[in-house]
Amino acid sequence: MTAVLQFHSQSSSKRIIQSLIQSRSIEKVVVFSHEKKVYAPWPKCEGMGASSLVSGKALEKIIEKCDTDFLLIITHSHAIHISPGAIERFIDVARATDAGMVYSDYCEKIHGDLREHPLNDYQFGSVRDGFDFGDIILFSLPAVKQALNQYGAIRDVTHAGLYDLRLKVAIDHRLFHIQEFLYTKVHSENVIEKGGGLRERHFEYVDPVNKAIEKEMEEVATEYLKSIGAYLEPRFKKIPVSMYTYPVEASVVIPVRNRAHTITHAVRSAVSQETDFAYNVIVVDNHSTDGTTSLLADIAQHNPAVKHIIPSRFDLSIGGCWNEAILSDMCGRYAVQLDSDDLYSGPDTLQKIITMLRTGEYAMVIGSYTIVNELLEEIPPGLIDHREWTDDNGRNNALRINGLGAPRAFDTGLLRKVRFPNVGYGEDYAVALRISREYRIGRIYENLYLCRRWAGNTDAALPIEKSNRNDAYKDKIRTLEIRARQKLNKVKKI
Numbered sequence: 359m360t361a362v363l364q365f366h367s368q369s370s371s372k373r374i375i376q377s378l379i380q381s382r383s384i385e386k387v388v389v390f391s392h393e394k395k396v397y398a399p400w401p402k403c404e405g406m407g408a409s410s411l412v413s414g415k416a417l418e419k420i421i422e423k424c425d426t427d428f429l430l431i432i433t434h435s436h437a438i439h440i441s442p443g444a445i446e447r448f449i450d451v452a453r454a455t456d457a458g459m460v461y462s463d464y465c466e467k468i469h470g471d472l473r474e475h476p477l478n479d480y481q482f483g484s485v486r487d488g489f490d491f492g493d494i495i496l497f498s499l500p501a502v503k504q505a506l507n508q509y510g511a512i513r514d515v516t517h518a519g520l521y522d523l524r525l526k527v528a529i530d531h532r533l534f535h536i537q538e539f540l541y542t543k544v545h546s547e548n549v550i551e552k553g554g555g556l557r558e559r560h561f562e563y564v565d566p567v568n569k570a571i572e573k574e575m576e577e578v579a580t581e582y583l584k585s586i587g588a589y590l591e592p593r594f595k596k597i598p599v600s601m602y603t604y605p606v607e608a609s610v611v612i613p614v615r616n617r618a619h620t621i622t623h624a625v626r627s628a629v630s631q632e633t634d635f636a637y638n639v640i641v642v643d644n645h646s647t648d649g650t651t652s653l654l655a656d657i658a659q660h661n662p663a664v665k666h667i668i669p670s671r672f673d674l675s676i677g678g679c680w681n682e683a684i685l686s687d688m689c690g691r692y693a694v695q696l697d698s699d700d701l702y703s704g705p706d707t708l709q710k711i712i713t714m715l716r717t718g719e720y721a722m723v724i725g726s727y728t729i730v731n732e733l734l735e736e737i738p739p740g741l742i743d744h745r746e747w748t749d750d751n752g753r754n755n756a757l758r759i760n761g762l763g764a765p766r767a768f769d770t771g772l773l774r775k776v777r778f779p780n781v782g783y784g785e786d787y788a789v790a791l792r793i794s795r796e797y798r799i800g801r802i803y804e805n806l807y808l809c810r811r812w813a814g815n816t817d818a819a820l821p822i823e824k825s826n827r828n829d830a831y832k833d834k835i836r837t838l839e840i841r842a843r844q845k846l847n848k849v850k851k852i
Contacts, residue, residue, distance in 0.1 A: 359383050359384050359385060359426050359427070359428040359429070359430055359445070359449065360384070360385065360386045360387075360388060360420070360424045360426045360428070360429050360430070361378045361384050361386070361387045361388070361429075361430040361431075361432065362387075362388045362390065362411065362420055362429065362430065362431050362432065363375070363378075363387070363388075363389060363390065363411075363431075363432040363435035364390050364391070364411045364432075364433070364434075364435055365389045365390060365391040365405075365435075371389070371435055371436055373439070374432065374435045374436075374438055374439070374440065375387060375389070375400055375403065375435075376400070377439075377440050378402075378440075378445075379400055379401050379402045379403065381445050381446075383445050383446055383449055384402065384430070384445065385402065385426055386402055386403075386404060386426070387400070387402050387403045387404070388403075388404050388405075388406055388420055388423075389403055389404070389405050389406065390406055390407075390408050390411045390416065391405065391406075391407060391408075392407070392408075406419070406420070410516055410517065410519075411431070411433065411520075412433070412517060412518070412519050412520040412521075413515065413516050413517070413519045414511075414512040414513050414514045414515045414516075414518075414519035414522065415514060415519075416519065417512050417519045417520065417523055418511060418512050418519075421499070421502060421503070421506070424499055426499060427498065427499055427500065428448075428449060428452060428496055428497065428498060428499060429496070429497040429499050429502065430445065430448065430494065430495070430496050430497075431494070431495045431496075431497065431520070432493060432494050433493045433494075433495070433520075434493045434543070437493070437543050437544050437545065438493055438494065438541055438542070438543055438544075439541060439542045439544060440494070440540070440541045441539075441540050441541055441542070444462075444494075444540035444541055447462075447536065447538070447540060448460055448462070448494075448496040448536070448540070449496070451534060451536050452496055452498055452534070455532060455534045456498075456531075456532070457498065457501075457531065457532045457533060457534035458497065458498050458501035458502070458505070458527040458528065458530075458531025458532060458533065459495060459496065459497050459498070459501075459524060459527055459528070459531070459533045459534070460495070460496040460533075460534045460535075460536060461477065461491040461492055461494070461495050461496070461533070461534075461535060461536070462477075462492065462494065462535070462536035462537075462538055462539070462540040462541070463475060463476045463477050463492070463535075463536070463537055463538060463539045463540070464477075464492050464493070464494075464539055464540065464541050464542060464543055465539050465541070465542040465543070466542070466543050466544075466545065467542055467543070467544045467545065468545045469545075472542070473822075474539060474822075475492075475539075475543070475822055476537070476822060476823070476826060477490055477491065477492060477535060477826070478490070478535070478826050478829055478830045478833070479535045479830075480528070480533040480534075480535060481830070481833045481834065481836075481837050482837045482840065482841075483757075483833045483834060483835065483836030483837030483838070483839070483840055484533075484833045484836070485525065485579060485582065485583075485757055485758060485836060485840070486757075486758050486759065486760060486832075486833075486836070487518070487521045487575045487578075487579065487758055488760065489829075489833075490829075491524075492541075492543075493541070493543060494540070494541055495524075497523075497527065498531070501527055501530075501531045502523065502527060504530070504531075505523075505526040505527045505529065505530065505531070506526065508529075508530070509526045509529060509585050510526075512526075513574075513577070513578060513581070515574045515577070515578065516570075516574065517570070517571040517574050517575070518571070518574035518575050518577070518578045521575060521578050521579075522578040522581075522582075525578065525579070525582040526582070526585075529582075529585060529586060569746075572746055575758060576746065576751070576755045576758060579754070579755065579757065579758040580751060580754050580755070583754055583757065583840075583843075586840070586844065586849075587843075587844045587847050587849035588757075588840045588843040588844050588847065588849075589754055589843075589847075590753055590754060590795070590843060590846075590847075592749060592750045592751070594796065594797055594798040595796045595797055596718075597718055597719075597720070597721055597769055597772065597797065598771065598772065600691070600769075600770075600771030601771065602770070602771055602774075604689070604690050604691040604770070605638070605687070605688060605689075605690065606635075606636040606637050606638050606690040606691070607633075607635035607636055607637060607690055607691050607692065607712065608633075608635065608637040608690040608691065608692045608693070608694055608708060608712050609637065609638050609639070609640050609683065609688070609689045609690035609692070609693050609694070609770075610628040610631075610637065610638075610639045610640070610694050610695075610696050610708065611640050611642070611680060611683040611684070611689075611693050611694065611695060611696070612624055612625065612628065612639065612640070612641045612642070612696050612697070612698055613642045613644065613676050613679035613680060613683075613697075613698065614641060614642065614643055614644065614646065614650060614654075614698035615643070615644040615645065615646050615650070615698075616646045616647060616648040616650055617646075617648075617650055617698040617699055618646070618648045618649040618650045618653060620698060620699040620810070621641075621650050621653060621654065621698050621699075622653055622657070623701060624696055624697070624698050624699065624700060624701060625639060625641065625654070625657055625664060627696070627701040627702045628696055628702070628708075629661055629663055629664065630705055631702065631705055631706075631707065631708040631709070632705045632706060632709065633708055633709045633712070634709065635712065636690075637663070637690060637708065638663045638664070638665055638688060638690065639663055639664045639665065640665045640667060640683045640686065640688060640689060641654055641658075641664065641665065641666050641667065642667045642669065642679040642680075642682050642683050643666060643667065643668050644669065644674055644679050645668065645669075645672060651668070654666045665686075665688045667682055667683065667686065669682050673780075674780060675780050675781050675782035675785070676778075676781070676782045676783075676785055677778035677779045677780045677781050677782070677785030677788075678778070678780035680778045680785065681777050681778050681780070684768075684770055684773050684774055684777075685774060689770055690770065691769075691770055691771075692711075692712055692715050692767055692768065692769060692770055693767065693768050693770045693773060694708060694711055694712075694765060694766075694767040694768075695764060695765045695766045695767065695786070696765060697764075697809075699810050699812070700727075700764075700807060700808060700809050700810055701734070701807070701808045701810070702765070702806065702807060702808070703727075703728065703805050703806055703807055703808050704806075707725070707765070707806045707807065710725075710802060710804075710806065711723050711725060711765065711767045711802065711806070712767070714800050714802065715767060715769065715800070719798055719800065720769075720797070720798050720799060720800035721768065721769050721772050721793050721796075721797035721798065721799070722766065722767065722768050722769070722789075722790065722793050722794075722797070722799045722800070723766075723767045723799070723800040723801070723802065724744070724762055724763045724764065724765070724766050724767075724790075724799060724800070724801055724802070725763065725764065725765045725766075725767075725801075725802040725804075725805075725806035725807055726741060726742060726743035726744065726763060726802060726803050726804060726805050726806060726807070727741075727742055727763065727764045727765070727805065727806065727807035727808065727809045728740055728741050728742070728805050728807070728808055728809065729742065729809050729811055730808050730809065730810055730811070731810070731811060731812070732810060732812045734808060734810070737811065741805055742763060742809075743763070743803045743804075743805075744762060744763040744801065744803075745803060746759070747762075747799075747801050749798070752794070752799065752801075753791075753794035753795070753799070756790065756791060756794055757791070757836050757839065757840065760787070760829075760832060761786075761787055762786075762787065762790045762799075763801075764786075764807050764809065765806055765807045766786055766790070768789075768793075772793070772797070773789070776789055776792050776793060777789075781831065783828045783831060784828065784831050784832045784835060787832060787835060788835045791835060791836075791839045792839070795839065795842060795843060795846065
């Protein structure tokens with residue numbers, strides 16, 4: 359086996375290098391550094407200068423030089439403690455399963471506290487570049503060379519080389535997850551925490567600082583979709599003529615459960631919209647128990663535009679509540695989202711959205727939003743405008759990222775055919791992918807919406823098990839969507 363790691367400093371990298379050279383399974387250790395000449399004064403070690411361990415050129419260079427069966431890549435070597443026997447376990451599993459790539463669960467040591475960090479199984483739809491494989495990955499070099507021969511060399515990229523490699527390997531080879539904690543990642547004492555967990559990476563792909571990185575990732579993902587026959591050309595169906603009659607032009611839809619301290623503000627934001635058309639506000643109250651129901655009943659009694667629905671079913675999540683609204687005979691020609699703890703940024707938000715939908719070109723319109731605190735003060739990362747979206751490639755790139763923005767608005771007639779999955783996470787993403795498969799999505803890049811973050815609604819404090827479950831569901835959505843797109847493209851081998 360050949361092991362590869364990024365060199366940081368003598369003090370931070372020495373420990374893991376020593377553990378690698380002591381392993382009988384490792385024949386060579388390649389130490390990468392930004393310096394042109396790398397000093398590696400240890401047995402079995404070889405220095406190599408490269409801009410980045412994950413660059414296409416660096417990976418191609420190391421693969422060409424490898425004459426072993428396996429390649430072990432350690433992405434953050436300064437923070438890793440490998441358990442005794444872990445390397446041999448990686449190899450045993452790779453040989454037993456004929457996997458092209460193997461990864462494992464790990465532990466985290468944060469401020470002296472040891473925590474388990476389980477990972478998700480890899481699915482066919484696990485194509486997002488942020489899929490968590492941990493910091494140690496084992497590749498089968500025969501599988502790697504076969505993939506590169508069949509699907510082309512690793513792209514000449516600075517940041518997306520490893521992403522490109524694993525997507526190519528995954529086309530014909532299994533990526534195997536070892537559900538064992540084989541190493542520990544140690545975080546420094548100055549690690550920034552939020553909501554009890556590590557700094558979230560949810561908005562990295564919309565940060566302008568990462569624009570060059572995200573462009574590379576999009577190019578790699580697009581080529582992958584072409585390789586498996588799931589890429590869609592920018593050709594869109596026309597919006598079908600609706601068979602329904604509608605009581606109003608638009609409905610603001612607010613699903614809610616137990617938001618007594620925010621629902622009044624949300625409804626007030628909705629009913630204060632200034633438009634040249636008639637609209638109503640449909641609030642689907644999912645059997646609240648904290649006083650939300652009485653608040654809504656009082657609001658609806660004094661404002662006939664507010665429609666207060668309490669479903670007869672008790673098994674509904676957010677998606678199911680949306681279906682209650684759009685299937686109601688009170689729903690308007692267009693349905694526009696507003697979460698129960700958020701606000702529209704101004705009285706013209708609804709008008710701007712419906713004006714775009716009225717052109718008839720779009721089945722769905724998505725605006726931009728600003729992250730604020732409970733006092734409505736802007737907090738980092740501020741405006742989320744998803745400018746990475748393009749009309750030509752947005753629906754392909756949507757399979758790589760984890761969300762498409764807000765507020766979301768739909769052609770109700772089409773939405774009644776598609777409908778929402780009855781889940782409380784990813785329901786909007788599922789519908790957006792389904793719509794984008796055939797229809798055009800419009801974007802508004804100015805701030806239309808204030809997304810309030812507070813202790814009760816942020817995903818930053820989710821336990822790892824629930825976060826994994828949410829991510830696995832979105833990967834399942836991607837699996838379904840990629841299969842559907844392959845079928846649409848008449849790919850014979852699915």
